[in-house]
Amino acid sequence: MKVLERxxxxxxxYVFILILLAVVIPLLFPINFKIEVSEPVAMLYRTxxxxxxxxxxxxxxxxxxxxMPEVYPMNLALxxxxxxxxxxxxxxxxxxxxxxxxxxxxxxxxxxxxxxYGIDYIxxxxxxxGVVVVSxxxxxxxxxxxxxxxxxxxxxxxxxxxxxxxxxxxxxVSFSAGDPGTREYIRIAQGRYGKKVGTGVTAVSAPAxxxxxxxxxLQGLLGGMKxxxxxxxxxxxxxxxxxxxxxxxxxxxxIIFFIVLANVFYIAGRRKK
Amino acid sequence: xxxxxxxLAQGVIDDVDVVNxxxxxxxxxxxxxxxxxxxxxxxxxxxxxxxxxxxxVFWKKSEDDGAGRESVIEYHIYRGTEADGDFxxxxxxxxGDTSYTDITTRDGTPYYYQVKAFDGEQHSSAAVSEAAYSSxxxxxxxxxxxxxxxxxxxxxxxxxxxxxxxGHELYIRPIAGLEAVDDAVGRATEMGKPxxxxxxxxxxxxxxxxxxxxxxGRVARxxxxxxxxxxxxxTRSIVxxxxxxxxKEAYLEAGRPDAYDADKIQYLTDDQFGYAAGVDGMLLRExxxxxxxxxxxxxxxxxxxxxxxxxxxxxIAGTAQPSQLPFFVTACDYTLIGEEMFAASAYLSKEPxxxxxxxxxxxxxxxxxxxxxVGVLLVTLGFTDVIGWLSTGQ
Amino acid sequence: xxxxxxxxxxxxxxxIMIVQYFVPHWPFSNLQQMFNNWFLxxxxxxxxxxxxxxxxxxxxxxxxxxxxxxxxxxxxxGFMIMxxxxxxxxxxxxxxxxxxxxxxxVPMSSTMFxxxxxxxASASYRAFRARTAEATLLLVSAILVMMSRxxxxxxxxxQLPLIGDWIMSYPNMAGQRAIMIGIALGVVSTxxxxxxxxxxxxxxxx
Numbered sequence: 001m002k003v004l005e006r007x008x009x010x011x012x013x014y015v016f017i018l019i020l021l022a023v024v025i026p027l028l029f030p031i032n033f034k035i036e037v038s039e040p041v042a043m044l045y046r047t048x049x050x051x052x053x054x055x056x057x058x059x060x061x062x063x064x065x066x067x068m069p070e071v072y073p074m075n076l077a078l079x080x081x082x083x084x085x086x087x088x089x090x091x092x093x094x095x096x097x098x099x100x101x102x103x104x105x106x107x108x109x110x111x112x113x114x115x116x117y118g119i120d121y122i123x124x125x126x127x128x129x130g131v132v133v134v135s136x137x138x139x140x141x142x143x144x145x146x147x148x149x150x151x152x153x154x155x156x157x158x159x160x161x162x163x164x165x166x167x168x169x170x171x172x173v174s175f176s177a178g179d180p181g182t183r184e185y186i187r188i189a190q191g192r193y194g195k196k197v198g199t200g201v202t203a204v205s206a207p208a209x210x211x212x213x214x215x216x217x218l219q220g221l222l223g224g225m226k227x228x229x230x231x232x233x234x235x236x237x238x239x240x241x242x243x244x245x246x247x248x249x250x251x252x253x254x255i256i257f258f259i260v261l262a263n264v265f266y267i268a269g270r271r272k273k
Numbered sequence: 274x275x276x277x278x279x280x281l282a283q284g285v286i287d288d289v290d291v292v293n294x295x296x297x298x299x300x301x302x303x304x305x306x307x308x309x310x311x312x313x314x315x316x317x318x319x320x321x322x323x324x325x326x327x328x329x330v331f332w333k334k335s336e337d338d339g340a341g342r343e344s345v346i347e348y349h350i351y352r353g354t355e356a357d358g359d360f361x362x363x364x365x366x367x368x369g370d371t372s373y374t375d376i377t378t379r380d381g382t383p384y385y386y387q388v389k390a391f392d393g394e395q396h397s398s399a400a401v402s403e404a405a406y407s408s409x410x411x412x413x414x415x416x417x418x419x420x421x422x423x424x425x426x427x428x429x430x431x432x433x434x435x436x437x438x439x440g441h442e443l444y445i446r447p448i449a450g451l452e453a454v455d456d457a458v459g460r461a462t463e464m465g466k467p468x469x470x471x472x473x474x475x476x477x478x479x480x481x482x483x484x485x486x487x488x489x490g491r492v493a494r495x496x497x498x499x500x501x502x503x504x505x506x507x508t509r510s511i512v513x514x515x516x517x518x519x520x521k522e523a524y525l526e527a528g529r530p531d532a533y534d535a536d537k538i539q540y541l542t543d544d545q546f547g548y549a550a551g552v553d554g555m556l557l558r559e560x561x562x563x564x565x566x567x568x569x570x571x572x573x574x575x576x577x578x579x580x581x582x583x584x585x586x587x588x589i590a591g592t593a594q595p596s597q598l599p600f601f602v603t604a605c606d607y608t609l610i611g612e613e614m615f616a617a618s619a620y621l622s623k624e625p626x627x628x629x630x631x632x633x634x635x636x637x638x639x640x641x642x643x644x645x646x647v648g649v650l651l652v653t654l655g656f657t658d659v660i661g662w663l664s665t666g667q
Numbered sequence: 668x669x670x671x672x673x674x675x676x677x678x679x680x681x682x683i684m685i686v687q688y689f690v691p692h693w694p695f696s697n698l699q700q701m702f703n704n705w706f707l708x709x710x711x712x713x714x715x716x717x718x719x720x721x722x723x724x725x726x727x728x729x730x731x732x733x734x735x736x737x738x739x740x741x742x743x744x745g746f747m748i749m750x751x752x753x754x755x756x757x758x759x760x761x762x763x764x765x766x767x768x769x770x771x772x773v774p775m776s777s778t779m780f781x782x783x784x785x786x787x788a789s790a791s792y793r794a795f796r797a798r799t800a801e802a803t804l805l806l807v808s809a810i811l812v813m814m815s816r817x818x819x820x821x822x823x824x825x826q827l828p829l830i831g832d833w834i835m836s837y838p839n840m841a842g843q844r845a846i847m848i849g850i851a852l853g854v855v856s857t858x859x860x861x862x863x864x865x866x867x868x869x870x871x872x873x
Binding site for chain 3 (some may be wrong): 409419478480536549580610618622
Binding site (some may be wrong): 012015016018019020033034035036038039040041064065066067068069100118128129132136176204206207208210211213223224226229245246248249250251252253254255256258259260261262263266267 | 788
């Protein structure tokens with residue numbers, strides 16, 4: 001029993017080392033687990049599939065460097081999907097740091113699909129104010145974002161001639177790591193203007209969005225790196241999400257092993273008493 | 274916000290038939306001889322529930338839009354200030370659409386509209402609408418249900434506050450997390466260690482931060498009485514100023530203004546994880562005896578609470594972020610779940626006026642539960658119109 | 668006076684915000700935006716206060732050679748470098764500020780976030796015990812959801828993702844909704860108490 005007791009009070013740094021190995025080894029030596037697609041992810045995919053070429057979607061980059069590993073892969077996958085279907089993308093950001101990540105996703109996908117800035121896509125940059133920005137842009141994008149992220153007037157860009165407000169937007173997707181983010185779009189864009197809203201959020205906040213999904217207020221929900229991996233599977237273009245799945249699988253398995261182990265000790269200890 | 278409930282109840286889906294408008298580039302070389310049928314029955318309406326400056330133009334689809342020759346790809350909307358004067362293009366709508374909102378009007382000016390079907394080359398003929406005027410409204414008719422809910426819940430709250438004023442005893446159930454506040458401060462004092470109070474990462478405009486400041490006042494007073502140091506690392510400078518005020522006042526009331534040290538309430542950084550790293554560092558260096566995490570938290574919650582746990586401190590957490598609650602429940606000794614945190618000032622002070630507010634809130638909850646049951650029943654029986662009644666309005 | 672003035676400001680601002688939700692007409696239409704702008708302006712000035720407080724604390728720590736004073740030097744050096752890089756060359760792409768942002772700030776923030784993986788492991792190892800029937804239920808559903816979220820789960824049992832989705836879509840959602848409604852009502856009641864001046868502890872502790 002002494003061994004059990006000692007294991008129960010194990011220094012947590014041993015746990016940390018095992019977790020580190022569980023993450024690093026599969027990253028270095030991929031196993032390539034097959035990825036099953038869940039319904040919330042498939043819903044967003046179908047929504048984008050149903051859009052016809054030339055439609056216009058609004059992407060909101062509402063995340064920062066810390067959550068980038070989780071949210072950026074979804075962002076990139078969605079941009080790729082839209083570009084592959086010749087859908088125009090307008091990017092805005094409710095978080096100042098989001099602008100750079102939006103740009104990066106645009107740059108990567110535009111190279112792959114030969115898309116041109118100002119014609120096929122545009123990044124209007126960051127605007128402070130959260131929910132106020134969303135309600136203002138819903139009425140008039142040009143007043144809210146008179147310039148793109150580089151400071152050039154949006155009137156110079158052909159993509160903006162057809163788009164005045166949310167009436168001209170067919171789908172809104174917020175890549176969100178907190179507030180302001182998806183909730184603002186649900187409240188304003190969906191609630192007030194009846195627009196279709198989808199979202200990609202961090203895994204930890206995904207459970208909180210199921211009520212909106214179920215109520216039809218969200219057209220789809222991507223949660224964490226798994227959500228990104230599933231979307232990459234659907235568009236048949238593997239990326240950062242897919243490559244992280246092996247590590248995440250093993251890490252989840254290991255954590256469950258810890259939980260079971262801890263419970264074995266606990267039950268054994270209780271019996272002894 | 275309790276709007277959430279009403280938002281949850283509705284599921285408006287805007288199903289616009291999107292028709293491709295860029296493929297029109299493939300123009301036919303042949304000369305057009307037959308012009309598509311024009312849209313008919315053009316009429317206008319002042320845009321409802323706005324601050325003015327908006328007119329909605331409606332029309333009946335051209336016979337060649339989605340039917341007939343299927344040649345219509347867009348509608349072009351023209352506007353003039355005289356029925357027989359010049360008209361200028363103000364916007365376009367996709368084929369299949371039957372309305373367009375012009376948001377560039379000046380209130381009180383008469384406007385006339387024309388809508389022409391466009392096939393990529395030529396326009397149909399067009400009739401001119403009657404004169405339309407835009408105006409602002411004094412009441413948003415789409416929000417009647419919200420108004421009723423606001424009045425109802427406010428009435429409950431005010432009524433119970435008045436009842437409490439008249440000396441009515443109001444019962445409040447024991448909340449373990451709040452009961453433990455004094456004990457935690459006491460324990461830190463016994464150990465000769467400071468207290469750490471983390472007010473979350475949201476700014477002063479968030480109600481969770483305000484609730485947190487209210488509890489801070491209470492904790493600081495206890496700390497002042499026991500002569501225990503209280504550390505408050507802040508992520509927003511306004512929160513820092515507010516926290517300094519709260520703690521200073523608490524020390525004054527405890528009769529120890531000399532023991533107040535403004536430097537213990539400090540600003541770290543606005544950056545989320547920079548803040549988490551900073552607080553973690555302080556936790557490990559200062560080794561507080563009691564740690565409070567009360568306010569709005571995101572992903573840093575577990576990073577803070579686990580580090581705090583490793584120092585062996587007694588930990589009390591509270592937040593209204595549902596996604597962070599599981600982490601606090603796991604790593605802290607006590608967790609205040611959402612509304613319990615908002616109830617803290619009433620609970621801790623036992624002030625009848627504040628308790629009355631809580632009672633009113635309970636009645637609000639009872640109404641919502643009743644509405645949910647009725648709503649579920651009606652929708653199950655096929656009366657889906659009820660969803661519209663609870664809409665928050667556009 | 669010290670208390671009355673803030674109470675009046677709170678009451679007037681709070682009532683105006685409620686009224687503007689129901690009245691789209693001018694002057695209410697622009698008030699929300701205006702108040703938001705005011706808040707942003709005040710925040711910027713308060714930021715100066717925050718920075719001064721930060722520097723004062725750390726300069727003091729260094730001059731008195733308090734425990735960990737070397738870290739204070741690291742902090743102030745970082746502060747100066749970012750400040751100079753931002754003010755002299757601006758934050759545009761390719762400039763020093765941008766470079767430091769991408770090559771120091773981004774990886775460091777990601778590292779802090781990644782710590783979560785370790786903390787989740789140690790917290791669940793410690794806390795997920797089958798102490799009671801409810802705790803056992805929580806434990807089992809946690810394991811099912813965790814496995815259903817990764818490809819490994821469907822390898823083990825093809826039905827697992829369906830079970831995970833069911834747990835998330837029904838029991839989880841019902842609980843989330845209940846918490847959300849409770850919190851929303853708490854917000855309404857707290858806001859009302861503050862607007863009406865019944866709750867004034869946030870002004871001065873009493």
